[in-house]
Amino acid sequence: MEGEILSTKPNIETQTSPAPSLPTFPTGKTISIYVTVSILWIFFFDQFWTYWFSDSTLPVFYKNAQTLAFSAGTTIFLFFVLQKANSLPQKLADMENENRKLTESTRQDLLERELVEQALRGSRTRYQQLFEHMLGGFSYQQILTDDSGHPIDFVIMEINSAFETILNCNRAQIIGQRVTKFFPQIRTSNPDLIQLFGHVALTGQDNRFEYYWGHKRRWFSVAVFSPQEGYFVTLFEDITNHKESESKLRIHSEYLLSLNELTLGLLNRVNLDELLSVMVARATSLLDHSSGSLYLPCEDGLHVKLVAASGFYSDCIGLVHRKDCGLVQQVLATGAPVVLKDYRDWENRLDFKEFETTRAIVGLPIFADGKVYGVLEVQFHQPDRLFNAEEVELLDRFARLASIALDNALLYKR
Structure with a gap:
């Protein structure tokens, strides 16, 4: 058709007939081998001919045989070269086809990898947003x-x-x-x-x-x-707020229970030793992980005796020391609660091995006949666990309630 340009480039993907033979030279290595063989052949042939047919009386035909032999050798050489060159276009076409397939496969692999990476990036972004917006x-x-x-x-x-x-x-x-x-x-x-x-x-x-x-x-x-x-x-x-609310509710419940038990003690005029044990047990139940001890004066008026205890000091009942030293002396002198952040660092501490684990401690006065009669101590043994103002106030109210019960029990004992 006029104006239509026909491509002379063979369609490698669709052609079915073999590629035409082209006078394309094979590789340099192959050519070198052919040339070397041909030169050696011509040289030996020339030597052979000169030796056997050097007589000048021979016909011209024989004298020109050397030239004919050289032409024949050259023809044979070109024949082998062209024979090798016949298969070269098809090999090139096969190589190009393989390269095209490899390129397409590589492109497909890269595309799939990119899609996977995009999905991973999207998933990572969603998870990152989830973590960033978590309340916890x-x-x-x-x-x-x-x-x-x-x-x-x-x-x-x-x-x-x-x-x-x-x-x-x-x-x-x-x-x-x-x-x-x-x-x-x-x-x-x-x-x-x-x-x-x-x-x-x-x-x-x-x-x-x-x-x-x-x-x-x-x-x-x-x-x-x-x-x-x-x-x-x-x-x-x-969950600090939740724990504090939970603790306040539990403490209030424990306080009401303690009030009920102490009130029953007043009404029933319970045994003094039983009342003292109840006082310490109820005081320590108001606070988690605490120990308690109650000191009352000895008959000599110079010493105090640990008469009831719980927790770490349960095995120390009967311990006696002077009342003008230690935390007891501070409470007896002031008639008010005394709070220490770390008993081990206090210069007036008692050097008893039983007190080596005591950390935060509060001493509370117990009244009888309107005077400070004994001292109720509540201790923590955990590092960094301190008494807050609300806990001290709660224990002070409890100690005043316990004082009423103790005062009444002492009257009954007399």
Whole structure:
């Protein structure tokens, strides 16, 4: 058709007839072999001919045989070269076809990989948004062990915004850091925590617990699980307000129960020893994890005796010391509650081995006949556990109520 340009390039994908033979030279290595063989053949043939047919009387035909032989050798050489060249276009076409298939396969692989990466990025973004908008804290950690495989530390790998808010820390400062570097007090105040996290990371066993962080004075509900060996995830929320409400409700309930028991003691004029034991037991039941002791004066008027106790001091009943020393002396002198943050650091402490574990302590006056008659002590043994103002006020009210019961029991005893 006029104006139509026909392509002379063969269609490699659709052609069925073999490619035409083209005078294309084979590779350099092949040509070198052919040339070398031909030259050697011509040289030896020339030597042979010169030696046997050098007589000048021979016909011209024989003299020109050497020239004919050279022409024949050259023809044979070109024949082999062209024979080799015949298959070259088809080989090139096959190579091009293979390259096209390989390119298409590579392009398809790259496309599939890009789709997978896009899906992963989208999934990662959604999970990141989920973690960032969680109300509770999230953290991802790697456990560190010693040569024996025992957990000794862990590295914080990732946290969310709630983690920063709840624990008042900065992501840039904490990511990649050992927890003992950022929270060094964990080794002394809660050494078992690293072991607990290590057990989860190394065994894959999930764990849930409530944890009081004395350094922050906050309660947390914690869930721990391991996504892979050597790593663990913590999900936690601040339940301090809930625990305080729960504690206030429980304390109020305990206070009403104590009031009822002491009132019954007044009405029934109970045995003094029984009343003293009830007083200490009810006082310590108002606060979790506390011990209690009650001191009354000895007959000599110079000493006091531990007459009732609970918790750590249950085996110390009968202990006697001077009333003009220790916390007892402070309460007897002031007639008011005395609170110490750490008994071990107090310069007037009593050097009894039974008191070595005492940390925070409050001493409360017990009245009889309008005077300070004895001292009720409530102690904590946990690091960083202190008495707040509400707890001291509650214990003081209880001590006044107990004073009424004690005063009445003493009257009955007389």
